[in-house]
Amino acid sequence: MSVQLKAEDSAGVTEEIPVLDLGPFFAGEEGAAEKLAAELRYAQENIGFYFVTNHGVPMDLIRRGYGELERVFALPDEEKLKLRATGTRPGYVPPNSVVYVTSPVNKNTKADLNEVLRYVNERPDDHPGRIAGRRFHGPNPWPENMPGFKETIKECHQALAALGRRILPLYALALDKPADFFDPFFDDPLWTTRNSHYPVVEAEENQFGISPHQDHGFMTLLPLSDVPGLEIRTRAGNWINADHMGEDAIIINTGEFLNRWTNGRFLASPHRVNPPKKDRYSMALFFNPSPDTIADPLDTCVSEDNPAKFEPISIYDYMCWYVDRNYPPEAGGKRTDIEPKGMAAE
Numbered sequence: 158m159s160v161q162l163k164a165e166d167s168a169g170v171t172e173e174i175p176v177l178d179l180g181p182f183f184a185g186e187e188g189a190a191e192k193l194a195a196e197l198r199y200a201q202e203n204i205g206f207y208f209v210t211n212h213g214v215p216m217d218l219i220r221r222g223y224g225e226l227e228r229v230f231a232l233p234d235e236e237k238l239k240l241r242a243t244g245t246r247p248g249y250v251p252p253n254s255v256v257y258v259t260s261p262v263n264k265n266t267k268a269d270l271n272e273v274l275r276y277v278n279e280r281p282d283d284h285p286g287r288i289a290g291r292r293f294h295g296p297n298p299w300p301e302n303m304p305g306f307k308e309t310i311k312e313c314h315q316a317l318a319a320l321g322r323r324i325l326p327l328y329a330l331a332l333d334k335p336a337d338f339f340d341p342f343f344d345d346p347l348w349t350t351r352n353s354h355y356p357v358v359e360a361e362e363n364q365f366g367i368s369p370h371q372d373h374g375f376m377t378l379l380p381l382s383d384v385p386g387l388e389i390r391t392r393a394g395n396w397i398n399a400d401h402m403g404e405d406a407i408i409i410n411t412g413e414f415l416n417r418w419t420n421g422r423f424l425a426s427p428h429r430v431n432p433p434k435k436d437r438y439s440m441a442l443f444f445n446p447s448p449d450t451i452a453d454p455l456d457t458c459v460s461e462d463n464p465a466k467f468e469p470i471s472i473y474d475y476m477c478w479y480v481d482r483n484y485p486p487e488a489g490g491k492r493t494d495i496e497p498k499g500m501a502a503e
Contacts, residue, residue, distance in 0.1 A: 172391045174399060175200040176406075179324070180211030194330035201331065201419075205426030206389050206410040208402045213323070214316045216405050219380045219440070222313035225306050226438045230272060230354035232300065240274065240298040242489035245290060247275040247349070248298045252356070254488040257370035259479065262390055262427045267364035270432055274352040275489065276314065286448065293347055293448075293476060310352070314442055317378045318348050320407070321444030328376075332419065333457040342446040347472055349374075349445070355386060355430060355437040366430035366437070373479040374412035374443040374472065381406050384437035390427040399428070412443065414475055417467040420454035448473040 177196050181189035200207035230237070234251075242248035253268040279295035280287045286294040299307045322343060326336035355366040366386060379387075385400035387408070399408060416425040430437070453469040484490025 172204065172393065172395060172397055174204060174206050174208060174389070174397075174408075176208045176210060176402065178210050179213070182327070183211070183213060183323070190326060190330060190336065194327045197327050198331035201411055201423040203424070204389070204391060205424030206399065206408060206428075208406045208408050209320075209324075210402075210406055212320055212407050214320055214380070214407060216380070218309075218313055218316060220404070221309050222440055223382070223438045225303075225309045226274075226352055226354065226440065227436070229274065229300055229303065229306060230438070236300065237272075240300060241487075242275055242484075244486065244489060244491075245292055246298065247277045247293070247295070247489065249274055250484070250488045252358075255367075255484055256492075257368050257483050258492075259371075259482055260369045260427065261371065263363075263369040263429075265363070265365075265368040265370075267361055267368070269365060269367045270358050270360060271353045271355045271366050271430070273354075276310070276350045276352060278314075278318070278346060278348045279311075291448065291473070292480075293349055293473070313440060314348075314350055317380070317407075317440075317442040318346065318444060321348070321376060321378055321442070322346075324409075328415075332422075332455060334455070339446070342450045345447040347445040347448045347476070349443050349476075351439075351441045351443070353439045353441070355384075355433050355439070357435060358432055360432045366432050369427045369429040370483075371416075371425040371427055372410065372412035372441075372443060373414060373476055374445040375415045375418075376444050377410050377412060377441055378444060379408050379410075379439060379441045380404075381408060382437055382439055384433050384435055386430040386433045386437050387439075388429050388431065390429075392424070392426075396429070412445075413479075414445065414452050414472055417470070417475075418452040418455060418458075420458035420463065421466055422458045445472050445476070 182193050237249050240249040250273040252272045255269045257265050276297045277293045279297050325339040329338035387399045388396045389399050411423045411425050413425045450472050451469045454465040459465050481491035485492045
């Protein structure tokens with residue numbers, strides 16, 4: 158099944174975002190995994206995005222989560238700034254902070270209009286990563302005097318992360334690997350989240366709610382909002398709307414780390430959000446493997462005619478580079494011009 162979406166070019170090109178029904182796979186029906194893996198492979202090799210239905214994530218929970226985001230972003234600026242992200246701590250990123258200079262399709266020069274709460278998979282105090290002071294391990298800063306906020310948001314994130322883990326076998330089969338191939342790489346997943354508010358504001362030229370960019374990680378899971386705005390750039394260079402499946406669907410896409418791991422086979426497609434007509438909220442979870450996982454192009458994705466395009470790099474190092482390159486110091490990054498080791502093969 159797929160949804161046809163009209164592209165914005167004069168030729169009237171129609172392109173499709175596939176829809177994967179996870180119900181038969183989760184029910185253990187014979188042949189369901191292989192069928193879905195083939196559909197996933199098609200989606201990842203051709204557009205980099207797909208919708209999922211019957212995904213098992215309670216949508217009443219997601220709607221409550223979006224309600225909590227509306228509540229927290231309505232706080233006075235001085236309260237939100239108490240949660241501000243730093244170089245080692247996740248947290249609040251004000252509007253007009255982030256410029257995605259790593260975008261391969263647009264020279265982004267204006268800071269994005271959205272405001273964000275960046276939360277991570279919060280480890281306990283005795284976790285080795287916390288003890289070592291590694292980034293993206295927590296603790297998360299939570300607002301005071303907002304009963305229910307922390308509990309609801311954490312439950313939403315855990316539900317999305319659980320879905321990411323449940324569909325890992327489909328990714329393995331799609332890449333001609335055993336179904337459990339990715340399991341050991343996700344023992345201690347380095348997932349992070351971007352909980353966003355897109356306000357109704359007038360944009361300047363070449364300014365966006367969030368500018369054209371590619372995600373950094375393995376896969377991104379995003380429950381659809383009731384306010385449209387997400388657009389995807391197809392391989393033909395067309396921008397198509399990705400909000401036509403209704404609020405019960407979740408859209409999933411490939412990030413740059415998986416793109417590297419698959420030697421470019423699975424697409425990390427650029428996407429953007431234009432300033433909305435009314436306030437828009439989103440909750441994206443970037444489901445990543447354990448911190449020291451190395452993306453060394455898979456043997457099923459290289460050949461004599463298609464040699465490795467990327468040198469190995471860990472998800473932790475790649476995330477550090479991505480955040481430091483696109484976020485300024487006051488938003489938890491460094492905005493440097495340093496390329497990460499192993500960005501591309503010589």
